[in-house]
Amino acid sequence: MADGPDGSLELAARPRDAELEALEVELLLEAIYRRYSFDFREYAVGSLRRRLWRRVQEEGLETISALQDRVLHDPSAMDRLLRDLSVNVTSMFRDPTFYRSFRDNVVPHLRTYPFIRIWNAGCSTGEETYSVAIVLHEAGLLERVRLYGTDVNARVVQRARAGTLPGERLESYDEAYRQAGGTAGLLDYFDTDRDGCTLRPELARNIVFAQHNLVSDRSFNEFHVVMCRNVMIYFGRTLQDRVHSLLHESLANFGVLALGRKESIRFTRHERCYEDLDGREKLYRKVC
Amino acid sequence: MRVDLVVVGASWGGLHAVSTLLRGLPADFDAAVAVAQHRGVQAPDLLVGSLQAATALPVQEAEDKDPIEPGRVYLAPADYHLLVAPTGFELSVDERVQHARPSIDVLFESAAEVYRERVLGVLLTGANSDGTAGLARIRAEGGTTLVQHPATAASRRMPEAAIAAGVADAVVALDDLARALAEVCRTGRRLAPRGAA
Numbered sequence A: 001m002a003d004g005p006d007g008s009l010e011l012a013a014r015p016r017d018a019e020l021e022a023l024e025v026e027l028l029l030e031a032i033y034r035r036y037s038f039d040f041r042e043y044a045v046g047s048l049r050r051r052l053w054r055r056v057q058e059e060g061l062e063t064i065s066a067l068q069d070r071v072l073h074d075p076s077a078m079d080r081l082l083r084d085l086s087v088n089v090t091s092m093f094r095d096p097t098f099y100r101s102f103r104d105n106v107v108p109h110l111r112t113y114p115f116i117r118i119w120n121a122g123c124s125t126g127e128e129t130y131s132v133a134i135v136l137h138e139a140g141l142l143e144r145v146r147l148y149g150t151d152v153n154a155r156v157v158q159r160a161r162a163g164t165l166p167g168e169r170l171e172s173y174d175e176a177y178r179q180a181g182g183t184a185g186l187l188d189y190f191d192t193d194r195d196g197c198t199l200r201p202e203l204a205r206n207i208v209f210a211q212h213n214l215v216s217d218r219s220f221n222e223f224h225v226v227m228c229r230n231v232m233i234y235f236g237r238t239l240q241d242r243v244h245s246l247l248h249e250s251l252a253n254f255g256v257l258a259l260g261r262k263e264s265i266r267f268t269r270h271e272r273c274y275e276d277l278d279g280r281e282k283l284y285r286k287v288c
Numbered sequence B: 001m002r003v004d005l006v007v008v009g010a011s012w013g014g015l016h017a018v019s020t021l022l023r024g025l026p027a028d029f030d031a032a033v034a035v036a037q038h039r040g041v042q043a044p045d046l047l048v049g050s051l052q053a054a055t056a057l058p059v060q061e062a063e064d065k066d067p068i069e070p071g072r073v074y075l076a077p078a079d080y081h082l083l084v085a086p087t088g089f090e091l092s093v094d095e096r097v098q099h100a101r102p103s104i105d106v107l108f109e110s111a112a113e114v115y116r117e118r119v120l121g122v123l124l125t126g127a128n129s130d131g132t133a134g135l136a137r138i139r140a141e142g143g144t145t146l147v148q149h150p151a152t153a154a155s156r157r158m159p160e161a162a163i164a165a166g167v168a169d170a171v172v173a174l175d176d177l178a179r180a181l182a183e184v185c186r187t188g189r190r191l192a193p194r195g196a197a
């Protein structure tokens, strides 16, 4: 809405009927679910509503109801909306202190297992998964690890699988890697060519990327670590609770749950099932 | 109409301006305060400490789905947008808006949509034009807007953009802002009569 300077100001200055808008949003999400099986009905409303209005504007429409009409009759409009609704922002070693803590607090625990399964749920284009793989590699553990990266969005899963990074971000990634306590250079883990760089096979070998929807798919294994960072912030409370059940179910006893920097297990239904491993970095250990 | 939520936006020079504003609030201030301050990701906790030093009201970085409670100051975390929803705060890592995350517009617009005439928007110093659309949205929903007087701002651009767009109910010197704000909250009265537009 506020992305363009002029038209947006005019739009911003127009009062809206909040109750009617809430109804229109609800009907649109229901329609999308029934027609296309994409289920956004229990997503958090704040970011979703901004995105819907942006699509309304970009389609040259006036109301959310008009957008409903358009996406029902024109699947290509649904495609465009789906791209808008998919927030895949990610980076390597986002929150460097998290990876430090992972190395100091989680890795020693993992050493006690002969074989280690890790699930990175909502991995987007793979940068987060590569980051964990590098930490595990540097700890000499990667050989024993199977790392699963999953996301609902098939397009990003495909990119994650390709293992390539855009060249222009390498410098900031390398900086974050060093802040996270990395001792080599990030580029040591990538093969570079003209188009960018690709994760080296010895790191990629133990990673499996697959499509998985946290809203509707079941648990598919038992893991020693489940990472789900900056994914559930897009979910409403009720859906968060359901997904927490799924993650809890997927964790072995004393397994580790990792959430995003500003997410917390506090106030969720599963609060009592975990103890802090590092509360600041949102690392929790399953105790029941 | 009483004010239940005060939203504050600041960019370049904001630490001093936000601290000054908070320092002037009465200890029994009973609206919630949410602050979007543009900042780098480095040393994310320093800002909470600096702001806490200025006020007796508890200051915290908002976490996802935190309830919005009166008499508390919530800060948008570095690198996240802070949004207001009917059930509390929401965070997102959506794309930057006008190069900013947190974006002042995102906070203001979402606050306007939920709190409507019970929201007061305060726009402080900054070297861009974030916040103008947000203030427009707040006014459109019947809320009140205050803008720091550009002559008292470390960077005049942000306040001037809002004033030029005609979305400021009042333009107030930094040292008088806390008093003006508390006055609006206490009396629930708008600062100046407003035309039909």
Ligand SMILES: C[S@@+](CC[C@H](N)C(=O)[O-])C[C@H]1O[C@@H](n2cnc3c(N)ncnc32)[C@H](O)[C@@H]1O
Binding pocket: A086, A087, A088, A089, A090, A091, A094, A121, A122, A123, A124, A125, A128, A150, A151, A152, A153, A156, A212, A213, A214, A215, A228, A229, A230, A231, A234, A260, B093
């Ligand atoms: C903001 S990204 C976070 C990426 C990464 N975890 C990080 O923190 O950098 C959120 C990701 O969650 C995915 N996502 C959203 N809904 C999902 C669902 N129902 N099931 C699985 N993944 C989902 C999105 O496709 C997106 O890639």
